[in-house]
Amino acid sequence: MEENGGIRQSVNGAAGASNSVANGSGRRLTDDEFERYSRQMIVPGMGKEGQLRLINSRVLIIGAGGLGCPAAQYIAGAGVGTIGIIDGDVVEASNLHRQVGHSTSRIGMKKVDSLIAHLKALNPLPTYVPYPFRLTPQNAADIISKYDLILDCTDNPVTRYLISDVCVLVCKPLVTAAAIQKSGQLTVLNCPPTPQGLVDGKYAPCYRCCFRKPPPPSSMVSCGEAGIMGPVVGMMGVAQAGEAIKILASALHIPAEAGGGDSSNTERNLQQPTLLIYTYDLESAVGPYTFRALKMGGRKRNCFACGENSTLTLEGIKAGTPDYVQFCSAPAPAVSLPPEERITAAAYHAAREKGELPEHILIDTREKEHFSFGSIEGAINVPFGKFLMKAAAIKRDGGPASEILPADAATSDKPIFVVCRTGADSQETVEKLKELGLDRGGKRRIVDIVGGMKAWKQEVDPTFPYI
Structure with a gap:
């Protein structure tokens, strides 16, 4: 604050105005928002404009577990305006070493309610929308279509394919991650969002472009069976939040053709998709972790979901086509022991x-x-x-x-x-x-x-x- 020729200048730079600032839509930052987000706004590339984009954004976090908890904390802390959380499970004691949005006192509570209670204590300004049930082919499109960006924080291929397919059809960017034992991976898909059937090597892939076939059922083990290190899944959740904040603050969630990001440089919006792999070594005293970034290809012309001849529709998904459970399963071997x-x-x-x-x-x-x-x-x-x-x-x-x-x-x-x-x-x-x-x-x-x-x-x- 400073005095200039008898006219008081606010921190917003508006002469004679209260401590608020407007963007193009007329939305103003309040004093509380300035104080809360000031350290974030002075980071190069963010500024008031980026913060206002976050406040006006809607993010859906699917899964309130090891990935969803740390991701939600930083999404909420950054000031994203509306945060939806969907999960049908309840808090268990075995969750607490990694699912840091829950607590001992909330064991037995719905994870959605537990996490939102934690987030409100952290930042009461965003609007929190609970969905205390599982995502299904019947409700996925109705929920996902209400948000600007989706975080896939689930732990099974059936739901991952469903989320990605719906994101393609309703044109939403997707940040997806997974973790097991001592390693994790993360990638950004369909960003900026591109309509189904528009295929070019420069457009970001969907989940099916990267993983045309699911892993064999025999290789899919849960955290309960294989184990999981809390810092590993936490690192991936934090990275998801970082990608989400970058996308929203830069308006990369809006198709380039509609003015997303820097409209003067379309190539900035069409970044090389990468798969980030994180490995944590418990047995090494030196070099305890490694990161690798693998370049990925763009959209595939023959992709079942986003390809030029795709027959995937929202109506079909709701009606059970494709059958995600069947697609991700293999016939169980018959027990042959007498x-x-x-x-x-x-x-x-x-x-x-x-x-x-x-x-x-x-x-x-x-x-x-x-x-x-x-x-x-x-x-x-x-x-x-x-x-x-x-x-x-x-x-x-x-x-x-x-x-x-x-x-x-x-x-x-x-x-x-x-x-x-x-x-x-x-x-x-x-x-x-x-x-x-x-x-x-x-x-x-x-x-x-x-x-x-x-x-x-x-x-x-x-x-x-x-x-």
Whole structure:
């Protein structure tokens, strides 16, 4: 503030005006907004104009978990005017190490309500819109079409393909990310938004352009099974927020043809799409993390969603075409083990207690981290991932099948019982052991424990630390 010729100049630069500033639409920054966002507005490239664009913007965050919480915090902190959050889950204690928008006191509350309570305490100025249910093909278009930019903070391919398809059809930019264990990835799609069928190498791709086929179901594991480091998913969520703020403040969410971004330089709006990959190394004392940015191609002419001959429509999506669940799934392999090669957790425990089981070998195929929390007495840990790699190598290169198990288990004629986490891996392990001839032509019994350690906790020992 300074005096100039007797006329008081406000921080907005308007002589004789109150502390507010107008943009082209007449929207003015309030004193509260100036104070709250001042450090952001003085960053080169932001300014008052960029801040006003944020305040006038609407962002939808799909998923209020490990990605959505940090993304929402920085979106709200930056002053985006309207923030929609959609999630159908409730807060659990196991969420809290990474889902930093929730708290112990809100365990059991809807995640949407919990996160909005946290955001209101951080910044009460934006309008928060809760959607306490899951995104579906029937409601996706109606919700997504109300927002300027979408953040995909979900954790499954079914929803990712649905979100991307709808964003193409309603012309919305999409910032999508994923994280598991110690790595994460992020990319910006359909930005600036381009109508379906308009194909040119310079236009940003959609999710289907980058991932034409979903990963096989066998490779898709949840955080509950594979684990997740909080800083990894947090880093990706923060990066999503950063991309969203940049896009909105620069008006890159508006098609270049409609004046998005710097209309004097269209090429600025058509940036090279990249896939950002982040890796966190827990076992290295030096260089604990790495970032890689991989260049991606533009829209594909034959893309199912955005290509020039695409038949994808909003009406079709609502009617169930495509079937996203079927597209992302593969036929589940039929359980081929006969009843005599399976035993329930309760029956196995009872037989052990009564001394009715012959001396045998118990193989636990959980990963070593799961195994370290607890196991059935006498179990030998043979991690499933390493087991499959060894089995493939023996089948490909030859070598003694006995190398796949510890020496005493491989050379013995004792029966083998196999247990895993939930009962799926153990069945495949039994079949592989038989394929490798370790059943001695049917003379050696190899048995799957139905339901794995999850069933053990439910049927035998409720205090077992199942993770």
